[in-house]
Amino acid sequence: MTDPAEPSNEPVDHLACNELVELVTVFLEGDLDPATERRVIDHISLCDGCDLYVDQVRQTTDVLAGLSGGAPLSPADRERLLATFRDSSG
């Protein structure tokens, strides 16, 4: 919980934020058992800090996905490979 002044927002299951942050990956994988998944969802629905944390992990994976692209083989390397392939199966 981000606001100790509002104890009524305490999730009924008492899943603490420091527990939730360790469940983020398995949660995002969709691999939590249904009961725990529900506790996580309940928690982030009430906790701005954890909602933000989970969203930032998602944003992080979005940035990571954007790194894809990579350099192709150099033309020389490519030619050498194709020549080798030709020779090996000729």
Added chain:
Amino acid sequence: MPHTALPPDDVLAGLLLAGDETAFAQVVDAWSPGMVRLARVYVSTEDSAAEVVQEAWLAVVRSIATFAGRSSLRTWVYRIVANIARRRGGREARTVPASSLGAGPGTDDAGPGTGDTGGPTVDPARFAAPGHPFAGHWQQPPAPWPGPEQALLAAEVRAEVAAALAGLPARQRVVITLRDVHGYDSAEVCSILEISVANQRVLLHRARAAVRLRLERYFDHAAARAAEEVP
């Protein structure tokens, strides 16, 4: 992310076995960039990564007849890359055998919470201490990040994330690169690296937390700089 233009694995393997050069050129073009990135995880220069990929393709050509279809062809090829790159890599000493996971702190820790095993991924000081009425709840919650509309930031953010990746322990870097950069699913990564689902998840979890933390620090600094500039 399978290349949509490629034929199904059994057909492809058959074409390669039959010496079909067009098919070979097609897979070389489709997979080599990803193979270079995978190799780069283990070896320290682009040149040696390119050499690893060359060597891997030669091994593929030599041994395509042994491809049994138990994994996808691409996974089979990636395993060859990983094995060659690992053998060549100067980082071998930094990698932790799967069997040592869970047997104590990783030997390749780059700092608190960044190792392969053990310990929380978020600084415990950010949560209320035990005994506090809100023990375990955020004391220092994350601050919102600027939205994706800040296009000017995008290149800097990518550079920051790339630097964070480079600083990860080798095993974490391999897993997060395959999963989040290349888009492989969990089963494929386990298969390529020959690790368990649980190990894969621990490595991914720690890696993502470390990269997120790096971005958080970057945005915090950016916000602090912006605040200073406001009169």
